[in-house]
Amino acid sequence: MGELREKRDSKGKSASVAGKAHPALKAFMCGSLSGTCSTLLFQPLDLVKTRLQTLQNNMLPGSPKVGMVTVFLNVVRTEKLLGLWKGVSPSFVRCIPGVGIYFSTFYSLKQHFFPERAPNAGEAVLLGASARAVAGVCMLPVTVIKARFESGQYNYASVFGALRSVCEVEGPRALFSGLTATLLRDAPFSGIYVMFYSQAKKSLPQEVSSSPYVPLVNFGCGVLAGIMASLVTQPADVVKTHLQVSPHLYKKTRDAVHFIYTEQGLGGFFRGAVPRSLRRTLMAAMAWTVYEQLMARMGLKS
Numbered sequence: 001m002g003e004l005r006e007k008r009d010s011k012g013k014s015a016s017v018a019g020k021a022h023p024a025l026k027a028f029m030c031g032s033l034s035g036t037c038s039t040l041l042f043q044p045l046d047l048v049k050t051r052l053q054t055l056q057n058n059m060l061p062g063s064p065k066v067g068m069v070t071v072f073l074n075v076v077r078t079e080k081l082l083g084l085w086k087g088v089s090p091s092f093v094r095c096i097p098g099v100g101i102y103f104s105t106f107y108s109l110k111q112h113f114f115p116e117r118a119p120n121a122g123e124a125v126l127l128g129a130s131a132r133a134v135a136g137v138c139m140l141p142v143t144v145i146k147a148r149f150e151s152g153q154y155n156y157a158s159v160f161g162a163l164r165s166v167c168e169v170e171g172p173r174a175l176f177s178g179l180t181a182t183l184l185r186d187a188p189f190s191g192i193y194v195m196f197y198s199q200a201k202k203s204l205p206q207e208v209s210s211s212p213y214v215p216l217v218n219f220g221c222g223v224l225a226g227i228m229a230s231l232v233t234q235p236a237d238v239v240k241t242h243l244q245v246s247p248h249l250y251k252k253t254r255d256a257v258h259f260i261y262t263e264q265g266l267g268g269f270f271r272g273a274v275p276r277s278l279r280r281t282l283m284a285a286m287a288w289t290v291y292e293q294l295m296a297r298m299g300l301k302s
Contacts, residue, residue: 222285
């Protein structure tokens with residue numbers, strides 16, 4: 001009986017501690033959990049996207065183009081099915097705290113600047129972009145390692161081993177390669193996403209917003225917002241991947257832009273657009289849906 005009472009007391013204390021946690025910390029926890037689910041599910045699409053973007057354009061004229069399905073099947077054939085999850089470790093290291101930082105920053109900014117009302121379209125863009133910029137800068141070193149893992153051009157044994165190797169061989173500065181392109185990709189994506197997502201939800205009838213199908217409706221709004229944001233930011237994603245996978249080839253961001261345009265034309269800036277759009281759209285939609293449901297269960301307005 002004494003042991004049972006102690007267990008109940010410890011559970012009560014744990015619940016009490018969780019209940020007293022700062023709202024921003026709760027937002028961080030909800031964001032981290034949503035990031036874990038979406039990262040594990042959609043990692044294969046991210047790997048295929050990275051492989052497509054780093055393919056050298058050395059095919060003979062008239063040769064069939066290498067597409068998403070070809071890369072997917074080639075990975076499965078040469079690296080087995082689990083090869084599709086190559087780079088999932090750095091993805092976890094980046095996304096679990098990264099998504100948490102994003103949502104906690106987003107929540108804090110929203111509560112500070114818009115405590116009594118919902119932000120309008122322009123304010124939503126600034127809100128989403130600011131939160132993503134903070135998370136992007138914090139997690140950039142892991143983003144660089146993730147891109148290298150997925151490219152298949154490096155044989156790192158672990159995430160921390162890769163970080164040490166880059167610092168020793170290339171210097172710490174290499175861990176921040178592609179910073180400009182990353183911010184040009186992530187901040188607009190998040191800003192545009194939050195704008196479309198919030199406006200789509202705002203346009204829904206009240207009966208839909210209060211129905212049992214709210215998670216499904218939120219997911220649908222997220223998919224629509226993700227498609228729009230992904231297409232706008234695709235060129236910056238291609239440039240970012242080139243800078244992070246082959247930093248020795250480019251001194252500045254414009255060098256990578258020039259190389260991609262010279263070698264592959266305008267189409268090169270949209271290489272990997274399909275798997276990236278699928279992944280970013282579905283991942284963002286799932287992350288926001290899970291986040292909002294968890295926040296609602298904690299009694300917080302997301």
